[in-house]
Amino acid sequence: MDNRHYFVAFLAVIGLFFLLALITIPIWIPILIFNTPLIIGIYLLAKYTRFGGVLEKWYLAVYDWLVYQSETPRRLLWQGFYEFMSWYNQDTDWVTMNYGYALLTDDGHMIDNLLTEEQDKHECFSLQLYYFITGTNKAFKSLEGKTLVEIGSGRGGGISFLTRVFKPEKAIGVDFSMNQVEFCKGRHSNINQLEFHQGDAETFTTVEGIGEDSVDAIVNVESSHCYGNIDNFFTQINRALKKDGVFCYTDFRGVEGMEELQAKVEEYFVVEKSIDITRNVCYALKLDTQRRLAVIEEKCPKIFVPLINKFSGVTGSRVYDELSERKTLYHAWLLKPKKAGPSEEIME
Ligand SMILES: C[S@@+](CC[C@H](N)C(=O)[O-])C[C@H]1O[C@@H](n2cnc3c(N)ncnc32)[C@H](O)[C@@H]1O
Numbered sequence: 001m002d003n004r005h006y007f008v009a010f011l012a013v014i015g016l017f018f019l020l021a022l023i024t025i026p027i028w029i030p031i032l033i034f035n036t037p038l039i040i041g042i043y044l045l046a047k048y049t050r051f052g053g054v055l056e057k058w059y060l061a062v063y064d065w066l067v068y069q070s071e072t073p074r075r076l077l078w079q080g081f082y083e084f085m086s087w088y089n090q091d092t093d094w095v096t097m098n099y100g101y102a103l104l105t106d107d108g109h110m111i112d113n114l115l116t117e118e119q120d121k122h123e124c125f126s127l128q129l130y131y132f133i134t135g136t137n138k139a140f141k142s143l144e145g146k147t148l149v150e151i152g153s154g155r156g157g158g159i160s161f162l163t164r165v166f167k168p169e170k171a172i173g174v175d176f177s178m179n180q181v182e183f184c185k186g187r188h189s190n191i192n193q194l195e196f197h198q199g200d201a202e203t204f205t206t207v208e209g210i211g212e213d214s215v216d217a218i219v220n221v222e223s224s225h226c227y228g229n230i231d232n233f234f235t236q237i238n239r240a241l242k243k244d245g246v247f248c249y250t251d252f253r254g255v256e257g258m259e260e261l262q263a264k265v266e267e268y269f270v271v272e273k274s275i276d277i278t279r280n281v282c283y284a285l286k287l288d289t290q291r292r293l294a295v296i297e298e299k300c301p302k303i304f305v306p307l308i309n310k311f312s313g314v315t316g317s318r319v320y321d322e323l324s325e326r327k328t329l330y331h332a333w334l335l336k337p338k339k340a341g342p343s344e345e346i347m348e
Pocket residue numbers: 078082095096097098151152153154155156157158174175176177180199200201202220221222223226227228
């Protein structure tokens with residue numbers, strides 16, 4: 001078990017302890033007295049005995065369930081994480097949050113001519129992921145006069161880039177983190193046709209400006225692994241898209257999770273393209289590791305640096321290792337709506 005895992009497990013236990021102490025203020029002193037040796041005991045047991053291996057397995061199983069498999073806890077955890085990150089960090093020189101896409105060439109670059117803002121150049125691999133899932137698509141070449149929506153728009157860099165390149169009449173970024181939405185409203189206010197609204201991927205057709213059969217293109221980049229219920233999300237996509245609309249979708253999953261996701265995608269949509277891009281994402285992370293480490297060091301609270309490194313996918317992180325060993329797969333799809341949902345197929 002590496003030190004980062006001990007550190008995170010340690011933080012989790014301390015957090016739980018403080019929560020308990022808060023809820024039970026009248027008895028917090030005895031809790032403190034009895035729990036401190038317990039916490040120190042567990043820590044020493046994990047670090048210096050062979051129980052460490054067993055504890056690591058449990059820890060990773062609980063961690064994966066909480067972060068990637070559960071329904072309500074997963075949603076709440078990710079929501080808290082992104083709210084905190086954007087509340088803490090309002091710097092305008094950080095606008096994307098995905099693992100990126102690189103061509104398998106020396107420098108991995110593919111769209112240098114489209115990176116018109118200074119910040120685009122720093123975050124080029126993350127923007128390349130956006131371009132990879134949209135740029136070869138006929139619908140995007142003719143987006144002028146149409147509506148583009150991104151669900152899970154994060155710090156807004158992706159939809160800002162797509163709006164500048166493809167010039168839709170209207171573009172809407174939706175994210176459930178209110179802090180991120182507020183950040184985007186300020187950071188991307190230079191683009192007139194772009195707006196941001198708070199909303200949940202599982203109910204986003206209630207968001208202002210998005211209704212039934214109202215959207216020409218929807219983009220979703222590395223966000224759906226946070227959602228509690230993917231069926232709700234796909235149902236919403238089918239509801240919001242016009243009949244000839246497109247859904248450009250990309251995300252990662254473990255091997256089994258990806259099989260399940262593929263089956264769901266085929267159930268809900270007409271699949272125009274389905275491409276495994278794990279190698280390209282992994283290569284982007286490799287090329288981008290030094291920059292990412294520097295950004296994390298500069299912008300994240302010191303105490304969270306080990307945790308953030310874990311998610312950031314830098315070389316040596318669990319995310320990077322699992323992508324390079326293909327225990328985690330990254331996939332991209334170009335999809336068309338099945339307007340009546342999966343049940344219609346069964347009826348036919
Ligand atoms: C890894 S970030 C990716 C952000 C952006 N797509 C990008 O590539 O820069 C995932 C984003 O999904 C958002 N998100 C997670 N769950 C969501 C939900 N249920 N509804 C809307 N947004 C959600 C998070 O707030 C976060 O901004």
